[in-house]
Amino acid sequence: MSIADGIIKDLEERKETLWLNPGREHVAPRFERNGYKFVHMKAAQSRFMRFMPYFASAFPETEARKGIIESDLIPIPGMREWLNGKGANIGGQVFLKDDAHLPIAGSVKARGGIHEVLKIAETLAQRAGMLWPTENYSKIDSDEFREFYSQYTIQVGSTGNLGISIGRTAARLGFRAIVHMSSDAKQWKKDLLRSEGVIVREYAGDYSQAVANGRKESEADPNSFFIDDENSEDLFFGYATAAMRVSVQLVKRSIPVDARHPLFLYLPCGVGGAPGGITYGFKQLFGSNVHCFFAEPVEAPCMLVGMASGQHEKISVQDIGLTGHTVADGLAVGRPSGFVCNMMESLVSGVFTVSDERMLEYQSKISETEGIRLEPSACAGFGGLSEIERTDSLFVKYLEENGLSDLMSDATHIVWATGGGLMP
Numbered sequence: 001m002s003i004a005d006g007i008i009k010d011l012e013e014r015k016e017t018l019w020l021n022p023g024r025e026h027v028a029p030r031f032e033r034n035g036y037k038f039v040h041m042k043a044a045q046s047r048f049m050r051f052m053p054y055f056a057s058a059f060p061e062t063e064a065r066k067g068i069i070e071s072d073l074i075p076i077p078g079m080r081e082w083l084n085g086k087g088a089n090i091g092g093q094v095f096l097k098d099d100a101h102l103p104i105a106g107s108v109k110a111r112g113g114i115h116e117v118l119k120i121a122e123t124l125a126q127r128a129g130m131l132w133p134t135e136n137y138s139k140i141d142s143d144e145f146r147e148f149y150s151q152y153t154i155q156v157g158s159t160g161n162l163g164i165s166i167g168r169t170a171a172r173l174g175f176r177a178i179v180h181m182s183s184d185a186k187q188w189k190k191d192l193l194r195s196e197g198v199i200v201r202e203y204a205g206d207y208s209q210a211v212a213n214g215r216k217e218s219e220a221d222p223n224s225f226f227i228d229d230e231n232s233e234d235l236f237f238g239y240a241t242a243a244m245r246v247s248v249q250l251v252k253r254s255i256p257v258d259a260r261h262p263l264f265l266y267l268p269c270g271v272g273g274a275p276g277g278i279t280y281g282f283k284q285l286f287g288s289n290v291h292c293f294f295a296e297p298v299e300a301p302c303m304l305v306g307m308a309s310g311q312h313e314k315i316s317v318q319d320i321g322l323t324g325h326t327v328a329d330g331l332a333v334g335r336p337s338g339f340v341c342n343m344m345e346s347l348v349s350g351v352f353t354v355s356d357e358r359m360l361e362y363q364s365k366i367s368e369t370e371g372i373r374l375e376p377s378a379c380a381g382f383g384g385l386s387e388i389e390r391t392d393s394l395f396v397k398y399l400e401e402n403g404l405s406d407l408m409s410d411a412t413h414i415v416w417a418t419g420g421g422l423m424p
């Protein structure tokens, strides 16, 4: 294995660490990567917009925003002050992207998971001659469509939140929905799904096992669709749409992103789809002026291990002696998505690890200082924010090498709060 020795030792000892991506390249906005372009994210965005009248009708919680599934960008001065008091040295502005309060899913999975379900639903109805792209999609919220969709099954493997986003949306549309849950999934997530008519299958093993079982069960049924978190393009481009929304939210706050005003993103990472898609989207809009870092638990740094070794999905955290068990259930993934690793090779700036204790501490502090309730997974990003400008931190090298050290007082930081909005 060719992971740099220092990193592998830190990982094995469960020390918090940072890996900087030596393969990162300069990209200009609207670049093409592995055959994918700006239009792929734009198509996902347009699909969400076609479905707005459906959501406003079928999910009353989305009515106030007319069926847009979106969350706020929130300044968090109290949290910044607390971090700086603890030895951080953050000069620029700090925001929380509050995806924990995205409607329907209560997590970042709303964009990815729901997008893929919508694509399946739209394609089936169009093929059956029941739906045209120029129509008002509120007609889908009807017995006729529910009966049509009930012939089909949608299945997914999940540590919890992906199951909620896909299970709820699929069941409400009328599909038979089956969620294959790993042992890390929280009981309340299973209860919520069952209460909405979703079939929940439980496994003693981890996420990869839940996915493998789901894939097998789905393959045996010609009317079943399996949403494959480890390889899905439709999830990825659903996640990417976040960038288009946030760019508008930044404009509304008169916050520039350019060569003199860098933007830093701290993105909690499980299998990689959500942070990878978001990174792809932001790079499409802002090119090299956005710097994307992934955050993983010390027990489950699958993306770090996959990318640093160059072995992508062929290596797991268990291969280097870690358990994959963490309080951050949304990030409890042992093996990364190969598709995302490929896409990120030249785009991601780095990956850092965070201990469970620190995630729990951030969880209680963000609630105390800003009154925002998050799940532990959603707090991992603070680990990077607190280190980025510390003089004794591994991030210093990144800032120096990229000529950013003198620009940090004009930088903007977004900590992506990925889930927890539905916690009981």
Ligand SMILES: *Cc1c(COP(=O)(O)O)cnc(C)c1O
Pocket (backbone or CB within 6 Å): 107, 108, 109, 161, 162, 268, 269, 270, 271, 272, 273, 274, 275, 330, 331, 333, 375, 377, 378, 418, 419, 420
């Ligand atoms: C799923 C999830 C993530 C990470 O998304 P991946 O696509 O698995 O990398 C982060 N935070 C929460 C709360 C999640 O549910």
